[in-house]
Amino acid sequence: MRRDIVTSIIGIIVFTILLGLVYPLAITGISQVAFSGNANGQQIHVRGKLVGSKLIGQNFGTPVLEKNGKAKEEKGAVVTEVDPRYFQSRPSATEGGSYNAAASTFSNHGPNSVKTEEANAENIKAYQELNVNPATKREYDPGLTASKIPVDAVNSSASGLDPEISPANAWIQAYRVASVRRLSLARVDALIAKYTSSRALGFSGEEGVNVLELNLALDRISAGGV
C-alpha cells in the first residue's frame, strides 16, 4: 500500500513533466520550425495586415450602421448585411455573431424540431433573395429554384467556422458576383475551380471551395491585378 502510494505520487509528477510539458513543447517546437505556416494557423496577410486564416471561415457581410454612424449591435454581436460582391459562407451558429472563431459552437438543431425547419426556411428565403438584383429585380441565376439550392447553403456547419462551400453553391453565387463585379462568368468559374479542394486520395471527403481565398482573389482582380 505505502509502496504504491509513493510510486503513484512520484509517477504522476514524472509523467506530468514528460507528457504534459516535454511532449507538447517538443511537438510545438518542431512544428514551429518545420511547418511554421501550418503551426500558426495558415494566416493570410494582405499588404502586411492580417485578414484571416485559410482554415477559418468568415462572415462576408458589412456592418449595419446606426444613424449616429456606429455599428448596430444586437445581443453583443455586430449586425451585418450581406455584401453581394463576395461569395457568402455557410450559415454559422456560433454565439456572439456568426463565425466567432473564439467560441466555436454547434447549432444543435434537432432533426424533428420546428426551430430547425424555420431556420432552414429562413435561409432558403435569404438565399433566393440574394439571387435577385435589387436594381433590376431580375434574377442573377435565372435557373435557380428552391429545389436547386444546395443543402450546405441552408444548413449550418458543425464548427460554425466552415471555411468551405460546395461547388454547386459557388456556381450559383458566381452569377451574382460576376454581375456585381462586372466580370465574365467564365472567369469567376475558373477562380472557383482554382480554389476548390479535392477529395483526399481520390475518395475521402467532399470537394469544397475555400471562400476566403476565392474572395481575396476576386478583390485582387477588381483592384486591377491579375
Add this chain to the structure above:
Amino acid sequence: MTAAGWLTIILFAVILTALAFPLGSYMAAVYSGRHVILTPIFAVPERLLYKLLRVDPKREQDWKAYAKSLIIFSLAGWLLLYVILRTQNAPWVPHVLNPLGYHSAPWNVTFNTASSFMTNTNWQFYSGETTMSYFSQMLGLTVQNWLSAGIGIVVAVALVRGIIGRGGTSLGNFWQDLVRTILYLLTPLSVIAALVLVSQGVIANLSTYLTVHTVTGLTQTIAMGPVASQEAIKMLGTNGGGFFNTNSAHPFENPTQFTNFFEMLLVLLIPAALVFMYGRMTGNRRQGYAIYGAMMVMFLGAVCVAYVAEAHGSPAQHAAGLHTGVIHGSTGGNMEGKEQRFGIAGSALFDVITTVTSCGAVNSAIESFTGIGGAVPFANLSASEVIFGGVGTGLYSILLYVLLAVFIGGLMVGRTPEWLGKKIEAREIKLAGLGILITPLAALFCTALASASSAGRKSISEVATSATLGTHTPQAFSETFYAYLSQANNNGSAFAGYTGFIQPNAGNLGAHGITFANLLGGFDMIFARYAPILFALAVAGALAGKRVTPAGLGTMRTDNPTFVVLLIGVIILVGALTFFPALLLGPIVQGLTGHLY
C-alpha cells in the same frame, strides 16, 4: 449516397486491418517482454523510469495487487488534475501558458472534468477555447489523455495473461505494463501522428488569440493553442476530448479531407491491434480473427445504417422545402451540423468510429443527426463498447462477452463450458455477468434520475415550441439519456445541447455549473469505469490459476464462424434487452415519425 462515400467506408476497413495486424504482433512481443525493434531506443529510459518510480518490474502481482496499484495511481492522477484545473490562473503559472488570463472553472464543473479525463471519457460540459488555459490543456488534460489510455490497455493485457496463465496467480506488473505502453506504443505513434497532423494544417503554437480584420471590415478573434500534440493522443488513446468546443469539426483540429481519414484510422488502430495481439498471445491467431470478425460485422452494419439515414435527409429539411438528393457539385443529405470537407460519408463514418470506441470525438453535431442516424450512436453505446471499443476497454469488455457466449453455448450443447482449455465455472460467470451489467445499470439509473427530477431537466436545451410539451419531447429525453449513457460508457460524445455549465463570458468570470448534472455525471463515469475494470481483473485472477486440459471432440470451438454468430447474438441480445425500452422513447420515435414539435 455516392460511390466515393461507399469506397471510403470499404477502404477504411481494409487499410485499418492492414495496419492493425502488424501492430498487434508488435504489441504481443512488447507485453511478452521480447526484444522489439524499438528496444535499443527505449531500454535505457525504461530502466531509468523504474528506478525513478522505485519499481521492481520483476515483482509479479496477483489481481488484487495489480488492481490496488491501478486504483491508487488513478486517484493520484485525479487529485493532481483537479488541482491543476482549479489553479490555472495561480500566480506561479507562467503567463505564456495562460496568455488570456483565464480563471478556473467552478468546483462542480472541475469535478466532472477531472473524473471525465481520468476515466478516458472526456465528456466536456465546458468549451475548450473559452474555459481552459494552455496550462490546463497541456499539464492537466493531455497527461490524462495518455495515462487513461495506458490504464485501459494494461487491464486488457492483464486479462489476456490471466486467460493464458498456466497455474499461479500472477497477472504481470502494473507499473511495468504502464511504462511499456507509454514508451513502446503510445510515444512513437503519438509523435508520428502529431507531426503528420501539423503537416496537414493542425495548429501547434502558444500564441495568444489572433485578432483579424476581415475582408468586409469586421473583427474576428481566432483561438490558438498547442493543438497537434493533444489531438494525436486524443485520437490514438480513444479519448476524444476536443481542444476546441466543436472538437474534430473545428478546422484547426481536423483541417482537411485527408486528416479526417487519418484521424479515423488513429482511433481504431490500437483497439483493432489489441484483438490481433490477443490471438497471438493465446497461441491461436484464429481466436483473434473470430473476435475481429464479429466486431467488423457489427461495425460495418452500423456504418451502413448511419450513412443511408444521413444521406436521406431530415424531416425538418424536407418540411422547409429543401431538396436533399445528390446534385452536380453537392452530395445533398442532412448537412445540418456537418462540415463541407467531410461530407455525409466522412461524418457518418467518423461518428460510428468514435461511438463504437470510447473515443467520443465528433466531427459533426450528433444532436442534428436524423432520428435513425442518431439511433446508431445510441445502439453503439448500448453494445457497451465491445465493437472495437476503447483502447483496452474494448478487448476486456468483449472477452467478458466471449466468456458469457461460451457459457451459453455450453449450456445449449449440454457440456461443461470450456474456453481455451479452461473450465468455466460459477465464479467466472458471476464476475463476467456483473462486469457486463454494471455499465447499463449505471446508465439507466442516472438517466431515470435525471429525467424524473427537476434538477436534471435544467440541463436540457431542446425545449419544444409548445409550452405544454416543453422538455417532454423525444429529443429532450434523447439528450438526457445520451448524456448518461455516454458517460457510463466512458465515451464522451454528446447530444451537445445537454448542458451543465453556464458561462456568460470567456475566461470563466461569473460562470457557474449545474451541480446535479456535474456530480451525477462524474460518479456515473467513475463507477462505470472502475467497477468493470475490477471485475475484469478478478476474472483474470480466477482464470489464471486454472489448469489447461487438452481440447477434445466435444469441446465447443471459439474460433469458427458459428461462434462469431453466437457472440454477435449474445451482444445484441444483452444490449437490446437492457436498452430497447429507453431507445424507443427517444431516437426510434423520432426516426419513425415525420412530425415536428
